[in-house]
Amino acid sequence: xxxxxxxxxxxxxxxxxxxxxxxxxxxxxxxxxxxxxxxxxxxxxxxxxxxxxxxxxxxxxxxxxxxxxxxxxxxxxxxxxxxxxxxxxxxxxxxxxxxxxxxx
Numbered sequence: 001x002x003x004x005x006x007x008x009x010x011x012x013x014x015x016x017x018x019x020x021x022x023x024x025x026x027x028x029x030x031x032x033x034x035x036x037x038x039x040x041x042x043x044x045x046x047x048x049x050x051x052x053x054x055x056x057x058x059x060x061x062x063x064x065x066x067x068x069x070x071x072x073x074x075x076x077x078x079x080x081x082x083x084x085x086x087x088x089x090x091x092x093x094x095x096x097x098x099x100x101x102x103x104x
Contacts, residue, residue, distance in 0.1 A: 008048075011083040012060040015074045015100075022084055022096040023060055025051050036089060038096035076100050 008027040013020055021038040025048070028034055033051025035043045045051040052062075061070070063083065071078045084095030 011063045012055050013063055013081070014058065014060040015076070018075060018100040020076065020081060020098045020100055021060075022098070023055060024083075025055060036092075038093070040089070040093040040096075 007029060010025050012023045012025055014023075015021075023038060024036045026034045026036070027048040031047055033045040033048040035045070035051050035055060037043065043051070043054070045054060055062075061074075063081075066078065068078050071081075080100065081098070084092050086092040086095060
């Protein structure tokens with residue numbers, strides 16, 4: 001994926017109806033925060049805390065902080081989703097917007 005070294009990466013998601021959007025947040029060596037969004041844009045912030053706040057303001061939640069009840073409130077099960085994986089950020093973009101399909 002991203003060749004830049006980061007101290008910590010986390011995956012975030014937002015839902016709009018039955019569409020899920022992923023974002024990857026990275027803490028960089030200088031303490032800055034970086035968000036790679038579902039459109040393939042990279043947003044750099046002065047700190048990881050600022051990046052986290054911007055994601056939350058945009059309706060994103062951190063995947064690692066979710067439990068099954070949180071997921072069900074957003075219209076999916078944790079068993080249905082996993083962070084996207086690819087060899088490069090360019091390939092990753094195609095997987096960062098997911099249609100969850102119709103509810104049963």
